[in-house]
Amino acid sequence: MAQGNLAPKDGAAIYPSLRDKRVIISGGGSGIGAGIVEGFVRQGARVAFVDVQSEPSEALMQELSGAVHAPIFMHGDVTDCDDYGAKIAIFIEKLGGCDVLINNAANDDRHKLAEVTPAYWDERMAVNLKHQFFAAKAVVPAMEQAGGGSIVNLGSISWHLGLEDLTLYQTAKAAIEGLTRSLARELGRQNIRVNTIIPGNVKTPRQMKWYTPEGEAEIVAAQCLDGRIQPADIAAMAMFLASDDARFCTAHNYWVDAGWR
Ligand SMILES: NC(=O)c1ccc[n+]([C@@H]2O[C@H](COP(=O)([O-])OP(=O)(O)OC[C@H]3O[C@@H](n4cnc5c(N)ncnc54)[C@H](O)[C@@H]3O)[C@@H](O)[C@H]2O)c1
Numbered sequence: 001m002a003q004g005n006l007a008p009k010d011g012a013a014i015y016p017s018l019r020d021k022r023v024i025i026s027g028g029g030s031g032i033g034a035g036i037v038e039g040f041v042r043q044g045a046r047v048a049f050v051d052v053q054s055e056p057s058e059a060l061m062q063e064l065s066g067a068v069h070a071p072i073f074m075h076g077d078v079t080d081c082d083d084y085g086a087k088i089a090i091f092i093e094k095l096g097g098c099d100v101l102i103n104n105a106a107n108d109d110r111h112k113l114a115e116v117t118p119a120y121w122d123e124r125m126a127v128n129l130k131h132q133f134f135a136a137k138a139v140v141p142a143m144e145q146a147g148g149g150s151i152v153n154l155g156s157i158s159w160h161l162g163l164e165d166l167t168l169y170q171t172a173k174a175a176i177e178g179l180t181r182s183l184a185r186e187l188g189r190q191n192i193r194v195n196t197i198i199p200g201n202v203k204t205p206r207q208m209k210w211y212t213p214e215g216e217a218e219i220v221a222a223q224c225l226d227g228r229i230q231p232a233d234i235a236a237m238a239m240f241l242a243s244d245d246a247r248f249c250t251a252h253n254y255w256v257d258a259g260w261r
Helices: 031-042 054-063 081-095 118-146 167-190 213-222 231-242
Strands: 022-026 046-051 072-075 100-103 149-154 192-199 253-256
Touching: 022 031, 022 081, 022 118, 031 046, 031 054, 031 100, 031 231, 046 054, 046 081, 054 072, 072 081, 081 118, 100 118, 100 231, 118 149, 118 167, 118 192, 149 167, 149 231, 167 192, 192 231, 231 253
Parallel strands: 022 046, 022 100, 046 072, 100 149, 149 192, 192 253
Antiparallel strands: none
8 A cells, every 4th residue: 555655653553444534633743643643644544733833743744744645734722713613624625525533632731729710710621622522513514525424532531530630621521521422422323423532641742741750650550551651552542433443433432541540
């Protein structure tokens, strides 16, 4: 299968059904999102992504420029619903439709109860929850036109564990699971599947801001499996859920957490 000079990495699955698929990803410039962008591009999908960080996004574009379909990047802030909606419309036009939406962008800034104001609440819900709903709303007509689609929402293990200093992030991430089940019911008859991926602790540049080597060792000790989860491990699940192999998977949570309890 010709993929320009990029193909799925050795040993990785190849999904023929993802080839030429039109995929929109939020927060694709770094961390897990960058792994998801790379994964889909390596499958020969047509990928468009938005991110607030231009520098890593452009570096990623450069890295993937030899692909059969080089990805499209637009700088954008998902908390500005109107602007993000307009960018999604541009992506749909450029890609010629939309088959897959990956709602990935989020921000896990820490806070204490006493510090939270109504404005901070709104801002946290905007960056962690609201855009997932409105991005889904924006792509549904294109997915209907395509005869179906797959929406993948990034949730989090954090609220299942009840971690410290993350009340608003965890509130939003808990709501995403309800959003997934509700949209899956509403959109199922249009053959649009909606699922949540629940990552455990994934080794990304941002997470390394929070964790010391001792903290990382504690996470590994709490997992069933040794080793640190990488963005590519989350991308692997996203690609499966987006592929036709997952055609009867909808309305559920898919954990990639190495058995962290
Ligand atoms: N890394 C983990 O351990 C972990 C664990 C559980 C869940 N998750 C979830 O996985 C997803 C990706 O996490 P990550 O660790 O890669 O995060 P990250 O912070 O490393 O990357 C998020 C990306 O989204 C972008 N982004 C942030 N705010 C944005 C905005 N307003 N508009 C546009 N782009 C914006 C960032 O610039 C960044 O490129 C998130 O939904 C996160 O909640 C991550």
